[in-house]
Amino acid sequence: MVVEALRCNSTVSGASKEQGSTGCEVPSHARLESDPVDEQAIIARCLAGEGRAYAVLVERHKVLVHDLVSRMLGDSVEAEDIAQDAFVKAYLSLRDFRGESRFSTWVCRIALNRCKDVLRKRGRAPWARSRREDGPEPAEVADDGETPVDSLERCEREAALHRALARLPVKYREVIVLRHIEGMEFHEIGRVLGIAVGAVKVRAFRAREMLRSLVQSEEAPR
Amino acid sequence: MTRFEELLEGKLAGELSPDENQEFAALLVLAENRRAFERHQQTVALLTSVERQVPSSSFTEDVLARLPDRKSRPLEKLWEFLWAPRVVRWNVATALALGLVLVVAVLARTLPSQSPVSSEMRSVVTLFRFTLDAPGAQQVFLAGDFNGWRTDEISLADATGRGRFSVTLPLKPGRYAYMFVVDEATWVTDPRAEAYRDDGFGNKNALVDVEAPTVGNGDT
Secondary structure, X not given: OHHHHHHXXXXXXXXXXXXXXXXXXXXXXXXXXXXXXHHHHHHHHHHOOOXXXXXXXXXXXXXXXXXXXXXXXXXXXXXXXXXXXXXXXXXXXXXXXXXXXXHHHHHHHHHHHHHHHHHHHHOOOOOXXXXXXXXXXXXXXXXXXXXXXXXXXXXXXXXXXXXXXHHOOHHHHHHHHHHHHOOOOHHHHHHHHOOOHHHHHHHHHHHHHHHHHHHHHHHOOO | OOHHHHHHHHHHHOOOOHHHHHHHHHHOOOHHHHHHHHHHHHHHHHHHOOOOOOOOOOHHHHHHHHOOOOOOHHHHHHHHHHHOOOOOOOOHHHHHHHHHHHHHHHHHHHOOOOOOOOHHHHOOOEEEEEEEEOOXXXXXXXXXXXXXXXXXXXXXXXXXXXXXXXXXXXXXXXXXXXXXXXXXXXXXXXXXXXXXXXOOOOOEEEEEEEOOOOOOEEEO
C-alpha cells in the first residue's frame, strides 16, 4: 500500500516550473496541494504504529523541505541531515498535529526552527561548504542547447544569487525563499513563520530590494 | 508600506482585482514606479529560475531508519512469531486430538459461566467532564487525539445558558491531548487542564491523564 502511494505521489516532488501571471516563472510544485483528508489518514496509520506509512509523507515533501533548508543554511550537505531531523521531529510530535494546517506547513516550520538553531550555533555567515559556491559541477550543465558560455554565465549568476541570499538577514531570507523559490502563498508563509499576512508582504518587498543590491555587489568586478 | 508597494506585491502574486489592476496601471505613469516594478520583476525572475536542490535517493529510507519504534519490542516479536511461515507435519492421530480439543472448547463455551469477573468490569472506563467558560460563544466542540482531532464530532452543551459549555466522555486509561474549538474557528486551550504540551505552532495542547481503571467522575 505504501509502495503504491509512493508511486502516485512521485510527481509531486518534481521541480518543473510554469509561467506565472506576471510573466515570471513560479514553481509549479507549490501548487500541488496534498489532500488533507488523505494526510490525516496517513498520520492516523503512523500513530497506530505503522512507521512505513510515514514514508508517503516524507516522499511527498522531501524536496520542499530539503531545498528550504539548503537555501537557509547555504550548505547542501548539512541540509540533508537537518531536513531529515525535521522529519524525525515532526514524526515524534505527530500526536500534537491537529490538522489545522497542511502537514507541509507544519514540517517547514519545524525545519526553519532547526535552521535558526544551526545558524545561531554557527555564528558566522553560511555558505561555507556549499557545493554550488564555486560554480556548477560538470553534470549540472544544462543540455538544452545551452552553449558553454551561456552555461558559465548562468552558473555565475546563480552563484552570485546564492552568496547574496546568504548575506540577507534570516528574517528576510526565510520569506524570500518560501515565497519565490518554494512558491508558497502569503497566508501559508504567515502560518509557517507565525506572523500576519501583511507582515509577510512587507518583508517580501524589503527582502527583494535588499537582495537586488546584494546581488549587484556580488556581480560587480572585484 | 505605501499603496504602490502593496499593489506591486499583489501584482507580482497575480492577486489584483480588475479595479486594483487599473489603479496599479495608473501609478505606473510615474517613471520611478515603473523602474521599481521592473526591478522587482527581475529579482523574482532571477529567484524563480533557480533550480531546486534534490535530496539524496536514500533520503526517505534514512528518515525511516531514524524513527523510533512506536510498537514495544515484545509485542513486535510476538507479532513476527505469529505470522512467520513454518512447515507443520501432521497425522490422523494429531488431527483427531485437535478435533477433540475443539469439541471440548465449544461445549465449555455453551455451559453457564462460573467466572466471578463480569464483562462490565473488564471494560471499565472513566467518565470525564470537559468544561469551558465561553460567554458569547455560539457553539463549542471538543477535539483531541481520542477522536483524531475531528472538530465537528463532540459538541459541548451550554446547559445553563450562561456560557458554561460542557460534555462528559467515557475515556479508557491513558494520556490524551485535546483542545476546544469555539465557533468553528478559534482553537482554545483548556485553561484548567492538568498539563500542557507544545503543538509545534507556538500554542499548547491541553493534556488529561486518565489513570484509575474504576468507574468514577473526573472534572477538568
